[in-house]
Amino acid sequence: MVRLRSLLPALGLAVVLGGTGSVATALATGPAAGVTTGVRAASAADGEALAVTIDRLSPSTLPRRADGEVEVSGTVTNVDDETWSRVNLYPVVSTTPMTTETQLEAAAASDPLDPVGDRITDPGPYATIEELAPGESAFYSFSVPRARLPISADGVYWFGVHALGEGEDGRDDTADGRARTFLPVVDDGVAERRRRDPLPVAVVVPMRHRVVRAADGSVAGLADWLAALQPGGQLDRLVDLGERAGPGLTWLVDPAVLDAVRDLAAGNPPRALVDRADGDGGDGGDGEDEDGSSASASPSASAGEPAPSGTPEATTGSVDSDDAQAALLLTQARKVASAWLSRAVAMLQGASQVLALPYGDLDLSGAAAHDPELYDLARKRSQASLSSFDLTASPGVGSPSGYLSPAAIDLLDPSDTVLATDQLVERAQNADPDRPLPAAIDVDGTRLMLTSSGAASGGPGPDDPLADTALRQRILGEAVVRLLAPGAERPLVVQMPTDWAPRAASRFLSGLRTGFTDLVTVGQIQRTTTPSTVPVSRVAYPQAQADYELQAPAFDAVDRLIAAGRLLDSVLPLNDTVVDEIVDQALSGVSYLDRGAPASSTQRIRYAESSVRGTLRGITITAPAGVTLSSTNGRFSATVTNDLDVTVEVALDAVSDRPMRVTLPKRIVLAPLTRTSVLLDARTPQSGVHNLTLEVTDTEGTRIGSSVTLPVRSAEVSRVIWLILGTGVSLLFGTVGVRTVRRLRAARRRAAA
Template identity: 40%
Template sequence: MPRPTSLLPALVAAATVTGLVVGAAPATAAPTPWVGGRSVPASAPTAPGDSPLRVTIEQLTPGYVPEKGRIELAGTVTNTTDEQWRAINVHAFVDDAPLTSAAEVAGTQDIPEDALVGDRLQTPGTFVGIGNLGPGETASYSISLRRSDLPISSPGVYWFGAHALGNTDEGRDEVADGRARTLLPLVPSGSGTEEGAIVVPVRHSIRHAPDGRLRSARRWARDLSVGGRLRELVDLGAAAGSTPVTWLVDPAVPDAVARLVAGNPSRTLADPGAVQGEPGGRATGDDEQLDSEVVEPGEPTEESEEAPPPNVAAGPGSIWLDRFESALLGDEVLTLPYGDPDVAAVEASAPHFYDQAVRRGGTELERWRVRGTPAVAPPSGYLPADALSVLDGEETVLLGDQALEEGTIRASAQVDGARVLFSSAQTAEGGPGPGDPLDDIALRQRFLAEAATRLLFHGRTPVLLTVPESFAPDSSASFWEGLQDVPWLELTDTASLPSGGPLAADGLDYPSSEELRQLDPDNFTVAEQLVERGAVLDSILPGTETVAAQTVDEALTSLSYSEQAQALESRIATGRSVEWIQRRLDKVRVRAPRGVTLSSNAGEFAPTVTNRLDQPVRVQLRTKSLGAVEVEDSDVIELAPGGRQTVLLAARATAQGVQYVRVQVTAEDGTPLGAAQRVAIRSAEVSRVIWLILGTGVGLLFLAIAIRLVRRVRRERGGATT
């Protein structure tokens, strides 16, 4: 008999309370939980994961109840105690009443390990003996069940798994000493077909040292190697083969891996054709900031930690790139904005960053011969409706269904003109305990259970699963094989999912906790500074445009969702990059006389510009009058590496006294680099009054001389007459 859906809250609450009580009470006092709408006794008190025999499920074929044929169940049993366990039997078990709603299926994750959720099968062939196990020993089991061995017939999702029972020196009881549980759907023929799509995300935190190198090279190497997070996700998608799969890619990730493979070069000021980085490539540590330039006296130094082995991420990164490129071909690709920026914070603080990230993301994936569909997909699954205004209208918005009103089962909608898909957040949490909820069998069966309940009880609403980034299946092939031959399931990509009807913007929930997690406006301020200073440095270096592009990339990755949890550290790191660039700009300097005296109201003075960079630069000297004086700007000045040039600047004073002018080194467009000097200019021009006085004085002098000469002549004539 199908259980009433209204009993689910009581089921979860009672079972949870039971788990708490039995952990402290004797076995004889264990209360009775409600599971599946019926009263069942709890087993002996056992904390989750502490069963003396640890049971796993490593094979379940098929992953649903077939109309006929067999179900193969296999796994391992491990003795986790210091005791000897003898005569161990492993029984298959199944519940006798199905789960009949998505809410009930989701509630299975809250059921404690020691709650009984099904009856062991006792008929021959439904259990096997595996003998004895010493402390720490492991043995395999395999059970082949006929369809007729399962006493179930009603449509729905059933608890299913294995119980292990054995003897110790204290004897044997009928309580399971170990359990492995999963979900097994039963969908009758003629029920129709359910659509489902699986999204594989490729995301990673990307941080830069002040010199532009990627930080955490060791972590990258670990994540790109076999068993690492990025490698496992790419292997998972590649294992899908011809099965449709949708990739969700931050283009900054393969770009970063390519840089690691190239030796993790620093930000280069050289011509783009020049070799970047050191010969042979050198990877950096978490805070390594290498600078081969001479440090001027008084300049801050950039201390480095011990560098890891050369090219520590190059090998695994090269293999990963090859697998990544081949895996994406032929599949649907949703392209995130470059760096996966916090869209809600971008909309609130600096919308232009979104446009930059979208353009950059599209061009980056073209390197991998991939054409993607623009997408926005907050990792939390939440996005405020206001943030939709920053979109171009062509994006696919991927949210979690937790953003919908509680209890809503919906796969897609049109919100303010945007296509919004809703991934099942609870499905992404995986299967029930006590095993790993995110092993390949657990997540696969949870997906099948969700698909079955939506098909049978929720109007055939498609199910969308975004694979958790922590998902690392033991067998990617097993995960897909269990989904490929399900007669009532049609796997597709997100582009093929039906478009949903309209949904009011206020139908999207955005908790205050999410708003508090958004990046601060200060993070955008310092990112703006990095972009602006990078563009200035780039503009004075002829023949290269790499610095501006690199700093834009670095700024975008500093605004990523991955930086939300450490926004302050990210802001500080970006600020250090700004300082690194500014120190390079400050190496183009100007020296001028502190005081200049003009011989009249106009004249010239000669400042000297020095380039202490290892690259040629094109700059100008521009002036700002701080008084009644005008000084012409210089023409463009081209300086070789380490070169200097003296420039004549024409000045004209319009008033008497000392006037001041600020001489600034700028880019050709007039943007200041930083270096400047104040010059005092004194005009030596004499006024007309002074010239009049001087002229009158000179005239009187000559008049006096003339009078004196006349008198002398008269005296001399008079003396001669006498």
């Protein structure tokens, strides 16, 4: 019985759920790349009223038994504005096979209206749909006996479905809708030989997703993550694929994805500054610095001020706790993230091979041009992140487009497993276009495993080229033409598109396991393949790819954020994780998936740096308005205040516009929300007014931000004092002498009288 359903809800869902994946592919691969949706939508050749899909083709190769059948099923959708009735469906098969990669590439790119084979009309319509109203679709299914297929040689054949219906103008012999795919054929002799020595095929599945974080370090875009992680979402379907795969798949994982999902499962907290100590500030609670000066409660921690970042009041990160809808979204995201993470980690722990991308899916070509040091940092952060999940992975490299610039290739570590598109190799002038490229190349000592750009591009239109059946049949077609190519055969490595995930994982995988293919890992192929030496001059890196790289402003912003993070870490003696969190956030901002929106990505990084610098501004110094020294040296005090809710360790630096030496403490430890007075000893060889600036630094002398400038007056007053004292003594003794003389004279006068 034919089932009808409206496609409008499905198309609406495609807009909601498919948009992010499509944008991700476009951002990663560049303007020339095709954009696909994560949700299947009806498509038709130009001018056709019916859209036909091939959702299932079984078996995936021509049956070897003479009495075998090819089963095909899918949907027919009325994309016209009138009702169509008695829609008859027929299989279509070509009579001449394709035997080269060039032929397959041309076929996949051909106009969907081009004739590709003969319609098989005997014994009549293979299926009929009685009526299709506008916007409705119906399921179809039929079988074609092998005996009716005009196939006589090995190769790849066209296999399609034509839909012919009755409209307002009646019926004719022209197809009103069509779908096409590839049907590989290998004869019994080749198939039997290949059972003993099958062609190695490696399928590389990327686990990528754009990781966007708010300035406070929390994960942004919860609706996008919820769509990807919930049942049926793209990331959920990837895990389902891995759980059903068995041995053979190779995973290309960005650890930033796992970290982001872990944060969502934990409630999406902001960046934490919390001490490891059990609530005592970490210094025993005495609040004293190295010089023994006491610390008192800071008046800045008044009840009327908002709670500092990192307190329980801020644990929902960027989500507004007063917004019920946002709170519900966070609750849903937390639930699906927790379930997905458990499954994903278990799946990856049992995977045949896991390759770890540089953390954040670093734009390697952009980094090579503007910030080469980031590669080593991203590589180390990847290993550290995956270790926290008890996952073992080897370093891997594979851009979404498959392209790497010569500078990026030169940057790579020789132990990396490097995946690159076969389009990266520029053929020699006048070379035979059908001559196969090697499976691996060596460019100045760096080995690159070449992936099939043809297989990754999927099947022919008008159907979705990356739909399960279309992509699987293209991969098998590429395998067959490699088997038939003269000379040494080449293993097939396919890096799947960024936003791809099968909708029927078991069916997709079982169709890839044929009698002539062996699903293996990239590592297995790498160990048995000798690379061909290719000079760097033959590395093809299109200008369009170079133009699409992230540019210097993005990497400059990343460097500033990392520097701010390291400075914050240096003043937090009881927190050794904050720097890693900030570095990870910075690396996630220069991802391949940020290529299409560099301005917004760079701005986010700058906001994050401002947030970190704002935290550091919670450590301040104050001093008297002015100081007068009693001589060439003297003492005065300054006050250092910690308005943060964590223990900090700082030092001071002094800069004067005139010669002055100030004795400073080497280390000041402040408990949360406290302040301390620091006694400073100043000495100068010159009298006069000195403008002295006191700066708060870390213990290595890097300025944190807070400073205060005060005038220090110094005068040589000792001679003046002695002059005054001498004058006073002279006056004193002079007065005593005068009075003594007067008394003697007076005594004589009395005696004479």
